[in-house]
Structure formats: C-alpha cells, structure tokens
Amino acid sequence: MLQEGERVDELFRESMQIIQSSEVFSFSVDALLLADFTRFLKRDKRIIDLCSGNGIIPLLLSHRTALPIDGLELQPQLVDMATRSITMNGKAEQIDIRIGDLKEVRSLYEHSSYDVITVNPPYFTNDQPLKEKGPHSIARHEIHIDLEGVIKAARFLIRNKGRLHMVHRAERSMEVAHELSKAGFRVRRVQYVYNDGSARTALFVLIEAVFNSHAYADILPPLYIYDEQGRYTDEMMTVYYG
Secondary structure, three states: OOOOOOEEEEEOOOOEEEEEEOOOEOOOHHHHHHHHHOOOOOOOOOEEEEOOOOOHHHHHHHOOOOOOEEEEEOOHHHHHHHHHHHHHOOOOOOEEEEEOOHHHHHHOOOOOOEEEEEEOOOOEOOOOOOOOOOHHHHHHEOOOOOHHHHHHHHHHHEEEEEEEEEEEEHHHHHHHHHHHHHOOEEEEEEEEEEOOOOOOOOOEEEEEEEEOOOOOOEEOOOEEOEOOOOOEOHHHHHHHHO
C-alpha cells in the first residue's frame, strides 16, 4: 500500500494510521487542533473538509461522528494518499475524498448542502517569500486560491445556520473575520494558540463561524502547546492521546 518515500504514522487518540510523505505532504499540529476544535450537533447531517491534503482531518473527525464526511483536494497525489489511508482504516463507507479545484466548487457539489465545513487553507499570501516547492508550496501558499476564494466556496456549500471551522495564522485573524463577515458568516467561537506561556504573540487562530447568524462570539481561553519545561501541555496531550 505504500509508495516510495511514504511512511505510516499513528493517530494515537483515534487508534488509526495515516500515510504520510515528507516529500509530498505531512500534516502539522494545526490539523489536530482544528479537528479537536470542530463541534457536532444532533441536527447535523453532512460534513465536508476543504483543502483536505492527505485526509488527516476527515480521518480524525470520523473517530467522533458517524456522519458522512466528504473531502475536496486539488492535488491528485494527496487524494491518492488519503484514499489509501481511508481504506486502511476501514472508513471507505464514511469518508469520500474527491480531486477538485475549490474555485470550481459550483460544478462539483450542490448549493447549501453541508451543515459543517472544516478547512485548513493555504496560510501565506503570494507576496510572501515562497520557501517550499511543488506540493508543499500549493498547500501553504495562496498559489491556486486565496482566503477570499476559500470563504466564497464555503459560502456556496454551507446550509443556513451551518458552521464553518477554520484554522489560520494568528496574524491574519482580522482578515479572516473580515472576509467571513463579507460572505454572511458571523464569528461564533475564537481561540488563539500559543507556542508556550512566554510567547508574546499567538501562532494560530481557531475560528468557528455560523452562516446567517446574529450570535455573539465566545472568546475561549488561550491554548498553549508547550509548558515551561518544553513538554506538551495537558491540553495538547489530550489532543494527541485523548
């Protein structure tokens, strides 16, 4: 099942495995944080993960819900990895990852068809230095789609009162909130993630936004990845190990 350069990593809390490749794509802590941050309600029926990469977020979510989960990813290599990981974990009946361009979402899915959307989009704008090449650059830089485009696609897919969960770089959090508001979303929950308690600025922001809502935002306590001794905090140990 493995191809050259690939390896199998453990998802400890979920008792699953995932195929990874440092040459193509490996998930980071932000994906784990987003999956942990994502909520489900009893009325939910369908979930989709955008910019799915190697399928990490659908796999993590499948441990917590029996709802069907779709995924959309631009790069065929990553969809192939995701599909094999899904099969390896016996999740083929629950998770469906599709190759497709998020800019063409109107031709791929029906309007207003999802209750929950998750997305870990490209973080870096095209005027920022491009450090990676190939699949890494597409996953991390807005080469094929920018933040506004991602949120417009989510706007097309989301049902009334549906929820969008996103992780992004903390320094772009105001931009994220602005684009969400333009598209008719209302920020409902916000949590900033810091490297440790001594960090002066946050690394990531986790945002839940509700479409066509007037609810006010809950600002959650900060989440710290490491403690003073450089070990994972209790919160991160829960994210990794349950």
